[in-house]
Amino acid sequence: MYLQIPEPSRPISAKIVDIWRWTNTIGHSVTLLILGVLLYFDHHNNWVSWIDNVLYILIGLFIISAVYSIFIEPSILQKSWRYEISEEFVQLKHGRFNQYHTLIPMTKVEYVTTDQGPFLRKHELFNLKIGTTTSSHNIPALPKEEALMLRSQIARYAKVKDTDPEGEDVE
Amino acid sequence: MSSQPKRYHAAWLLFELVSFIKNAFFFILFLFILRADTYTGWILWAKVLFIIFAGWTILNIILKWFFQTYQIKNRTIILREGVYVKNQRVVPIERIQNHQTHTNFLHRMLKLTSLTLETGSSDSEASVTFSVITHEEARHILHLIEEKEVMESEAEEGKQKSGTTVYFRSTKKDTSKAALTSFSFLAIFPILAAVYFQLDDFFNLDKSTENIFHYFSEHLWLLFPLFILAMILSAGIGYIQTVIKYGNYTISADAERIYIRKGVGNTSTFSIQKNKVQAIKINQSLIKRLLNMVEVKMVSAGGTGDEKLETNALYPFMAKHDAYELINLLLPAYHIEESMKRLPQKVLYLKLLAPYYGTIAVGIGLFMFQREWLWITGVIFLLGILSRILDYFFTSYLRHGEFIQTRKGGFSNETFLTRRQRIEQIEIKHSWLQRKFNVASLQFSNRSKPVLISELDDLPKEDAAEFYTWYGSRT
Incomplete structure (x- = not known):
């Protein structure tokens, strides 16, 4: 225990781990889909070059965040x-x-x-x-x-x- | 005590009209004065549109006034309004904590005033405003509010309702000090520069003179009397401004309430119940620090959210010692300690080590869009380091008895003092990096509008834990 304080003891339901995995999967898929569509239009219509870079960076960040919030975060959060x-x-x-x-x-x-x-x-x-x-x-x-x-x-x-x-x- | 629904004073129409004209001033100036003779093209259209809009607004003001009523019944204030969508609000008088009056120039001419009643809640409908009201009616409403307190105080084992005592009255000396501190006399310098260049044009001085220093030295004699004159003039203007805003500042109190009255010409009054003071804030700007002056503010749950009124401050130009003494007299429930605890030195390293998100964001942004400006990142980085160092040196805190006191700032600082009962909740947070340094961040909130959240970063973990147990051990 890091802080010398009375800590709460009652846990929340373990079923929430799967629910969070699902909701986070849906949320991230929708965002990635939107970014994908933007990327498609970008290539198709030759938008300004920097939009390209921003989109690739955003997609990269969202993939990392998806891995974290679908596979790692839910069980840690539920346990804590x-x-x-x-x-x-x-x-x-x-x-x-x-x-x-x-x-x-x-x-x-x-x-x-x-x-x-x-x-x-x-x-x-x-x-x-x-x-x-x-x-x-x-x-x-x-x-x-x-x-x-x-x-x-x-x-x-x-x-x-x-x-x-x-x-x-x-x- | 009850009365029939009443409309607001008819002068409300005049006030709304004046405010409409004030807002539309530039349109009127442009369309009907500067372009008065033009009746072609888009100017014509703009004029027609403006007249339609003005007619619509004026009609709306009249309708609004017609449908807007207030009623005092069974110790509640019932407000009805709305031309198309009807809206009714019921405010129990018991809920009213503070009240303010504000009398501007137009009010004064018509022998009227405005009255704001603040309830404790923090949402947008927290206060009731009578923007135009007769003094008599305002007194009547205030009387109703204070009646309840007399009843309450009598219930409290017949505590004597003593008369109000005046604790502070600003003198001419105070006002001069205030004028000096607010630097209003410096406003003259831009004007001075303008005047100089006007003169320059007038005397038709040689424009082609390249050397500006030479130019100045030749006309220095001209500058000198002008400078003296300007200083006197601007000191005068500054003094008058200060008198209008802070003149006749009076702080008085009785057993339950504190009353503040200020201003000449534009008079404001403010009254707050002593036991509704949520916290005390003490601000010191750099100049006030040099002159050993402080500004003391009382934080209350309601608040009109109108920074302009700012009447919740005790006299903002009071000597530190006097201000502290006054707080002890007015609010015996609060006690300010001068010496506070500093953060341990290792926290400085932690603060410097924590990630520089701002710098990174600016760096990436510039790298992508404006590579030739990439050096700005360095400046941001240095500013970041400087602000972290200042933050470390000027943060201090103290917990004594029922109080928690924090101080933050760099060149100007703010001391915050509140009691355990006034804290709505606390939260302690520690990150991985903070755990390596054995520290934690504390956050606590007070009721106000907007909600007042105080943060104290990187406390030693023992102190953070102690705050937590202290808050958790209420009786």
Whole structure:
């Protein structure tokens, strides 16, 4: 452990690895396809020479990024994701090379939502979004029961501030 | 307390019209004054189009005014507007945290003012603005807002609602200092140059003289009285400008609120609830640093986002010592420490070692498009190194008690102070390279508009961990 801090312990679903592989494959294929079409028009219509170079560089970069985000990143990201929800705090941690630790007090939570796209729906998974006044945070790929349970739990914990006006008048 | 829906003061129409004419000034000048006699070709078309557009705008202003109402009912402000699409906003009075008034020249002539009420939220509809309102009505609304605080404070074990105390009133000396510090008197130099060359034309001096120094030395006598005159004139103009903006600066406060009033001619007032102050920012430009002056700003959750008003600052030209004392008096919940912790020396090497993405991007771009300008990359690289060194030397931080205090900057610096309860969230990030140097980056955010995110890069990892546990150990 690099930092001497209490770390969150709960993992996200392992099924997300395949889902991320698929969505990243689709995203990168579409981008590469568009670049390919541009390259075709470039050769066909003899555009200015520098467009050529830019397109080749972009295609090169996208192939490298595709290899990384389809074959390497999903499993690393899934393995490194941890979250913890207590009565007082939401704690998130993710990333291997760049590691992120986030700490949000329950009193600052403004809303909590769950959502799912077609891929998540197929595996009965949900994203859990936690919003504060300054930003919103996403815990990806939680099994259905867990996501719904957490959603109502956070809503209950965050509601504490109703008795404590705005949760910020405490001096 | 309730009232019927009311339209805004009829002078609103006049204000909108004036602002329309101001915006269209150059079109009017060009089409109807400079080209007044031309009725052919595209000028004719432009004139016709402009008249149609102006008619449409004026009609819209009238319709907008007609359909726009406000109503105060059951301790909420209900705003209705929209000619084609109706829109209704309900703002509970309890939500209002700050209020500002601003009286410009036109307001003053018509004995009116403008009033802005700020709520705590950070979205685009966070504030309610009455751009034209009578003083009486403004007082009435403010009274409603403050009524709630009296009730609140009475609930707090009958805390006495003491009268307001004036803590600061700017003197003539302060204003002169402000005029000097803002360098407004230097604005004369471009004017001076212009005048000199005008004179040059007038006396029909020999244009063919190649040696400009020779040229100057011959007419130096002319320059001298002119220079004195110009300095006096410009100091005068600068002083008047400063008086208009910062004259009669008064800071007062009672148990709950801080009141700021400033300006001569264009008067602005600002009021903020003490316990809604999210953080304090202290800015020092290079010149203020030399004169040992500071500008103290109170960060609040609402904010109109209008930089022009900038009334959330305590007097921007206050001596450092006085300013700190004033903060302690006004906001006992905040305490500024002078000595702070610096980053360890190894961080300098880390900062210099981190990838130079900007330089690389510029380099590649120039290599592809403008190879003869490739040397610019070197300049960017040197600037990058310089800014990293400055960044290292001027970053400092401190965590004491309930506070976290950071300082950043190079030639000018900014100190930021906030309390644990005011921090919305924190994030610690460390990259592979940072781990090799045993450091991490800390980021924390405060409510404001726009959201205020403070970053502290490359802290020793023990300190970063300590911040994290400190924030996580709230009671």
